[in-house]
Amino acid sequence: MGEQNTPSTAINIDELSERLGGDNELLSQVIALFEDSYPQLLNEIDEAILHRDAEGLRRSAHTLKGMVSNLGAQTLAQAAYELEEMGQKAIFDGIELKTDSLKKLVSQFRTALREVRFPD
Numbered sequence: 001m002g003e004q005n006t007p008s009t010a011i012n013i014d015e016l017s018e019r020l021g022g023d024n025e026l027l028s029q030v031i032a033l034f035e036d037s038y039p040q041l042l043n044e045i046d047e048a049i050l051h052r053d054a055e056g057l058r059r060s061a062h063t064l065k066g067m068v069s070n071l072g073a074q075t076l077a078q079a080a081y082e083l084e085e086m087g088q089k090a091i092f093d094g095i096e097l098k099t100d101s102l103k104k105l106v107s108q109f110r111t112a113l114r115e116v117r118f119p120d
């Protein structure tokens with residue numbers, strides 16, 4: 001599991017290519033949309049944790065999960081799902097570790113996403 005920061009494990013490129021029809025222009029648009037959206041979602045997650053807002057945590061983690069799942073990031077989607085479940089159950093014990101892990105996965109995913117190019 002030491003190779004989580006490689007593109008092949010951060011992103012399922014075959015799945016992403018299938019979803020986007022191998023279209024690099026569409027890929028660029030999707031990357032830009034993700035880059036515009038994820039900081040707000042992470043901020044919402046942090047705010048929900050700070051205020052112990054279980055529903056806000058669930059909702060923001062769910063949105064992030066859907067976004068990254070559609071981009072072929074299964075490991076990141078799983079981490080977001082775990083936060084979503086914690087929000088649904090109003091569990092905040094250990095949430096900081098989960099959030100730190102999620103943010104590291106987001107960073108790895110962003111790096112990998114910038115390297116993705118479909119064959120012409």
